[in-house]
Amino acid sequence: VLLLPLLLLVAGVCCQQPIPSDPQLAFSRQGVTMFQHFGPCTFVGCQWNLDPLGSGSAASFNFPPGDGPDTDNWMEAAQLLGADEVCLTVRHVDGFHLWPTAASNYSVRAAPWKDGKGDVVAQFVASARKYNIRVCFYIILGFNVYANKTGVGAAEYLQQQKTALTELLTNYGDVQRLWWDNYALDGSMYQPVTHAGFVCPNNVPGPDCPNWAVLADLVKQLSPRTLIVPGPDGCLVNAEQPGSVYPLYYAGNAGSYWCSSADKPLSNLTAARFLSVESDFSILNPGDNWFFNAKAPILDVGGLWAQMALKRDQGVNVIMNIPPDYTGRIPANITSVLQQYHQVFTNTYSKPVAAMAGLQSGPCPGLSITIPVPPTAVFDQLRYSEDLSNGQVVAAYTVEAQSAATKEWSVLNVLHGKTMGGLLDDWGLGNVTGVAALRWNCSAALPGAAAEATLTEFAAYLGAPIGV
Secondary structure, three states, rough: OOHHHHHHHOOHHHHHHHHHHOHHHHHHOOEEEEEEEHHHHHHHHHOOOOOOOOOOOHHOOOOOOOOOOOHHHHHHHHHHHOOEEEEEEEEEEOEEEOOOOOOOOOHHOOOOOOHOOOOOHHHHHHHHOOOOOOEEHHHHHHHHHHHOOOOOOOHHHHHHHHHHHHHHHHHOOOOOOEEOOOOOOOOOEEEOOOOOOOOHHHHOOOOOOOOHHHHHHHHHHHHOOOEEEOEEEEEEEOOOOOOOOOOOOOOOOOOOEEEOOOOOOOOOOOOOEEEEEEEEEEEEEEOOOOOOOOOOOOOHHHHHHHHHHHHOOOOOEEEEEEEOOOOOOHHHHHHHHHHHHHHHHHHHHHHHHEEOOOOOOEEEEOOOOEOOOOOOOEEOOOEEEOOOOOOEEEEEEEEEEEOOOOOOEEEEOOOOOOOOOOEEEOOOOEEOOOEEEEEEEEEOOOOOOOOOOEEEEEEEEEOOOOOO
């Protein structure tokens, strides 16, 4: 039995590309998530170094008179960003719970806001449902400053995590995703004292860190369709860094915090899991701030556009941090940038210059899709989307343009040309004119891929000016 993988490879028979679960497929199609860092750090002006027994006590979680978390405002910001999902830090490294949990004394129950009767998570979920936005909860399980400082033992700590997850997944309706910070890590500068049972040597889940499997099993029992990314169902590329990786492959051995197998082709029978891939960044840059900081610079519309394009348009889900301030609303200067971004996005993608009609499928290699281009059309980018229902297929492609004058075909020098995945943009073509038709060709498939490739989009667009 152990020789079977080797014999298959020697014989030229490769593994099959893994198939995404239904939640993973839905995740691949959404494309954009808005991150929301919110908690005591919002009020005391910190990022990670919060003292929950001092300046960051539950008493710090309070709003100016007449203010409070305007979660509808958060969802309106998400719409400007084009996000189908919003992810709230329901409990960050300090250990403060944004809901009245039974797992700890350090929560909104002990805060002066609403005399301890408030529930940010409930308000957040209600607004998300009102605006038809997917619900995601960020939580860090392996480290909790409050629990560490108050001497919570290993067994009690694990039970607290079970209690917290059970509350989140049973008291607030359907939860589409959990975002497990520092999942299965060996250590981290932001996680200097990891609780027993959570430390994974070489950042690989296993018997040395059994608590991750225990909690993942609990999630699947309570809410089978809840995706855990980063976590068992996926991983991050270019975490908190500009840009992404390309080419991008969705196959790997196991979910992780940082992608290790997702950025190389599937080449053996052990890498048989589909991994959902994401890249995170904050609008509070340069400086990499995540909680509101009035002194922190923010990306202008050009900077936000660049990071969204470099990540989302190369096949990963982008999760962009847009934090509320101490009034519980998105700051006006950030809202202004989002409004500008939304206008540029709408002007660029509301109507393609040329596009294929419906889905197009065929064998890969061999599939060619031709779209006519209007005589006076001008475009500067091409956009494609691959249907991942049967796994990733396309490993390489070319695009040809037919001259309106000579009717001859020539190959365009596109930016990418390898994998496609959920969404891919070839920008930087310059203003292209005099083209009668465009033809996309699948020139190579991934090892073990499905027999046919299916495109859900092949279109040409003209980018709107940024900052105008």
